[in-house]
Amino acid sequence: EIVLTQSPGTLSLSPGERATLSCRASQSFSDNCLAWYQQKPGQAPRLLIYGASTRATGIPDRFSGSGSGTDFTLTLSRLEPEDSAVYYCHQYDNGRSPYNFGQGTKLEIK
Amino acid sequence: EMQLVESGGGLVQPGGSLRLSCVASGFTFSDHYMDWVRQAPGKGLEWVGRIRNKANSYSTEYATSVKGRFTVSRDDSKNSLYLQMNSLKTDDTAVYYCARIRLGDKRLKVFDIWGQGTMVTVSS
Numbered sequence: 383e384i385v386l387t388q389s390p391g392t393l394s395l396s397p398g399e400r401a402t403l404s405c406r407a408s409q410s411f412s413d414n415c416l417a418w419y420q421q422k423p424g425q426a427p428r429l430l431i432y433g434a435s436t437r438a439t440g441i442p443d444r445f446s447g448s449g450s451g452t453d454f455t456l457t458l459s460r461l462e463p464e465d466s467a468v469y470y471c472h473q474y475d476n477g478r479s480p481y482n483f484g485q486g487t488k489l490e491i492k
Numbered sequence: 493e494m495q496l497v498e499s500g501g502g503l504v505q506p507g508g509s510l511r512l513s514c515v516a517s518g519f520t521f522s523d524h525y526m527d528w529v530r531q532a533p534g535k536g537l538e539w540v541g542r543i544r545n546k547a548n549s550y551s552t553e554y555a556t557s558v559k560g561r562f563t564v565s566r567d568d569s570k571n572s573l574y575l576q577m578n579s580l581k582t583d584d585t586a587v588y589y590c591a592r593i594r595l596g597d598k599r600l601k602v603f604d605i606w607g608q609g610t611m612v613t614v615s616s
Contacts, residue, residue: 413599419537426589426609427529427537432602470537474593476601479553481527483537 384409384473388484394492401458403487405471410451415475418447418456420467421486427470431456458489466491494518494605496590501610508580508614514573514590514607522546522568525593527603528575530586530612540564540588541575557583580614587611 385408395401405416414434419427429438431447434454446457458465471484500512514526525548528540541554541564552564563576573590592605 413597415598415601417602419603421537426606427603428606429602429604432594432604433599438602438604468536472537472603474602476525476598479539479542480555481539481542483529483539486536 383480384411384475384478384482386471386473386482386484388469388471388487390487391485392488392490394490395461397461397463397491399461401461401465401489403456403458403469403489405449405454405456405484407452407454407473411473411475411478413475414450415473416447416449416454417472417474418445419470419472419483420465421470422467430469432474461491463491465489494592496592496605496607498588498590498607498610501588501612503613503615504580505616506580506582506614509576509578510580510612512575512577512588512590512610512612514575516571516573516592519592519605521571523595525601526564526566526573527591527593528564528573529589529591529603529606530584531589531609532583532586535586538586542593543573577612580612582614585612585614 416434418431421427435447468486527542543564561579587609591603594604
């Protein structure tokens with residue numbers, strides 16, 4: 383089972399700053415099958431990044447993903463108040479269930 | 493517009509059963525793998541189970557926490573996905589989401605479309 387550990391648990395930043403969110407996997411998996419989701423209160427998760435670094439349709443270029451192997455990063459540049467949310471990393475390597483999520487990073491824009 | 497709509501949630505006693513449904517529209521449902529993901533109140537996301545498409549024999553996978561109690565099924569003629577939940581426990585209380593798995597090679601098989609979720613409460 384691949385376990386994903388996200389850090390930090392909570393991040394408080396100001397508008398215009400840059401946020402760096404980390405996700406570490408307990409073991410590597412194929413084809414960088416790592417995604418990032420944004421979830422706001424009362425809403426379903428929204429896909430941001432897949433394949434570790436490819437932005438999903440309609441996602442602004444302020445969001446970028448990087449990493450490989452066991453260490454992955456989601457970077458949000460030029461933070462806006464609407465970026466306040468919980469962000470989850472997720473391994474979706476087909477055939478390597480369970481398809482675990484990280485525990486989430488709460489991003490607060492103060 | 494591609495959409496998933498869940499239904500069937502509600503209040504059930506421990507040990508009881510419930511069947512959730514997820515109806516798809518705006519895309520060719522039968523082509524896609526489909527998954528269930530849940531979220532307990534105030535907690536993170538937990539993958540529950542998967543059903544693949546006909547080309548992959550409708551094979552299924554389950555999280556350890558629900559294996560033997562939950563069953564994922566589908567009816568492609570009705571563009572519908574189901575989650576049969578038996579022997580429910582208080583720990584199963586959560587919002588249950590259905591999610592579409594994108595077509596393509598491994599790297600593309602991401603959970604790209606999600607429903608709005610349906611709440612299941614297991615309590616006496």
